[in-house]
Amino acid sequence: MTRLTRRTPPMAPGIVHLGPGAFFRAFVAPYTADAVAAHGGDWGITAVSLQSPRARDQLGPQGGAYTSVTMGPEGEEARVIEVIQDVLVAPEDPHAVQQALVAPETKIVTLTITEKGYRVPDLSDDDWPRTAIGLLVTALGERWRLGRRPITILSCDNLPDNGAATKAACLALARRLDETFAQWVADNIRFPSCMVDRITPATTQADLDRLEAQLGYRDEALVLHEPFRQWVIEDNFAGPRPAWEAGGAQFVRSVGAHEAMKLRCLNGTHSALAYLGYLGGHEAISDAVADPVYAGLCRYLWDEEILPSLDPPEGEDLPAYTAALLGRYQNPAIRHRTWQIAMDGSQKLPQRILGTIADNLAAGRPIAGLALVVAGWMRYVGGVDEAGADIDVRDPMAAALRAAHTGDPVANLLTIEAVFEPALAGDARFRAAVATAYDTIVTHGARAAIEDLI
Template identity: 35%
Template structure:
């Protein structure tokens, strides 16, 4: 017997921690773009914890989206009064709690409604989790691309924008015209300098409309940088069934995640902010060292295991960590090539941080998939892997392992595993990647022709040589033997 999640049924749910606050006491203070699993397992959880302390009730969340697909999430959450069941899973325990930090979700595509809410003086923060690929960044230069068709549309259709940045800018302009102070724009995505990247997108769009508007954005709007972390896989029928069987709760879109979570933020909120330091958020003057650590060691580690595991037909991430070649490959690349070029982090032992990452990756209950880690390599490799290789090339150091990571990505994009099983498209740019990977089978340098991804690295002789040797080995020997050769020092 299961209980369908809603306001009416909340008192009957005894298998999960439920909000200690009354939803009627909450008022909106934050509009959030990108109401996906990570947001609901991270920012919404921190706010829920603060509300449970009896504080910050004027900082409730209002969801917003710009994709047609966002409507499916909105409908499911609306059907359960915006509640979400968050299930934290570790090897030896599982625990569920229900969050109520969201109190509304604006209809995707209704630009007028979104802009009107953004112009509300009560909204003092606008936050985003729109994925690494949502910021219109040129992969090689890592700068804002003002020529993207979506951005060009918003520059010429300012009253009906399509992008989150067009909507944010329209909301800021409406506030400016009404004499209302700007809200703070807070990215919660895994991008180095995510605040700077977000500022470049908003100001870059503004510059296409009027140079003076761009200058106003730069001088008047705050864009704090932040580092966020929590492993949160996609929700499938597996998770819904587990929730029903273990906790007796019927949730249309629950979130399963690990118990670990981390949020480091620059304290730059002129319009005010919730007292999140009371629930574990770490406010610092400079978040860059924490970002580098997380993006290169954790996200770079995910990229390192994703493609060999995918080529070996491994489905779950914890199964990849159980494979002796994959786990040993991760450790060797991290300890010999990634961690040595990560700048020091205050009060943090980088080796201990990597050991924590290994334990988190090996969590058998999370159900995180290799395919999720392998998703969107064209946006993730330039952020998670290529910067480490560039640093090592600059310092005259070996890139054998990182070149092999790139070669494994290329081999994956060929579209078949070592067993011959088809790999379904797994990147927004899959057609292009697949075509280059096919060319690279006979001419490895063809893969490095993607200058928008590899930039200066594609012209580095040591990287070219290591990549060529690695890709040839993958085609001649297969993934397992290539990994064996690397681990034995033969590559």
């Protein structure tokens, strides 16, 4: 069978993207392709893999082209995306990455590097320039020295106020290098926040084989996603940008309310279904919400504990938004694995769940449902499921989390300040709610614990 190859001529690059994984290919690149199709412009993308050569090995033989497959209840629709012009691997050729970031034609750097990618490196570590923040700050320093025009750095990760988080990380490192340079970054580089939303399950070997038979070519970089997508972007750019609104992107003065809505409503219930659904034996999100008990959990969390914590974003109907979310979860074509969503929970839990709990405690609102989610995470990271089988816990703190299950797991885990703020961990109401929920899960199972709640 033939391999997919690029059909259109090369496009001048205007964007460098760090982290060319599945979400980037399902989201940022298609929006950019829509912008170029509608309004033109030199918006080719140089993609940079920060660790593995996998993306380069997949996309390189295809000239950067790949297939984006929309999976709806009514069927699949395939589209070839050709905005990626080159794929670099930072550990193999950091000089080429710096050249791309410093190039005069580069106007925007976009990021999908996950929560752990925003770590500010230690200058005593010889590898610090190869971290995401290290690469950015090193390139900004060279642009400053050469007198190049300022650029925009746009985080597309699920972080609260992701633009401010990116700016803070870059400035923290820049100040360690040169205070004058850091002031130039603060005054000239733009770090808009944005909210991104599109469910993108991991592509399996079976998906590759099935689509090869259907499409008549082999695409090792193929990506699958749901029909829905939403991109809300703070309108704060240092220079030109693609006409992303051609694909439906919304440009606003502040994304805070939209971001909180998505993090708490979607990501929060995704985590709930990931931990409690996995424990209950459900492989995928669609499997879990096909069970009325788990669908009822989502409705309970939204109505009783999440929506009361939110300020409605401009133009959004929150009950309608959550009703649409449940419909998206129920899409049988999307096999978004609970195990996949459960990854890196120690870094996701504070933004997705714990902030809502803290707000509800401060306002005197209920927390029993969200405490059950925390307890489900605690049970999950113990590494053994309800049938006694091992769980492959993927988390940067996996060893410490597993070790905490010696003795009193709830008390031990609540001492981990990287996950739990001391004020929250020390709140007697929170501790009691989590301990009760954990005991119920251990004694009766996750599904029965949900039934008790709702």
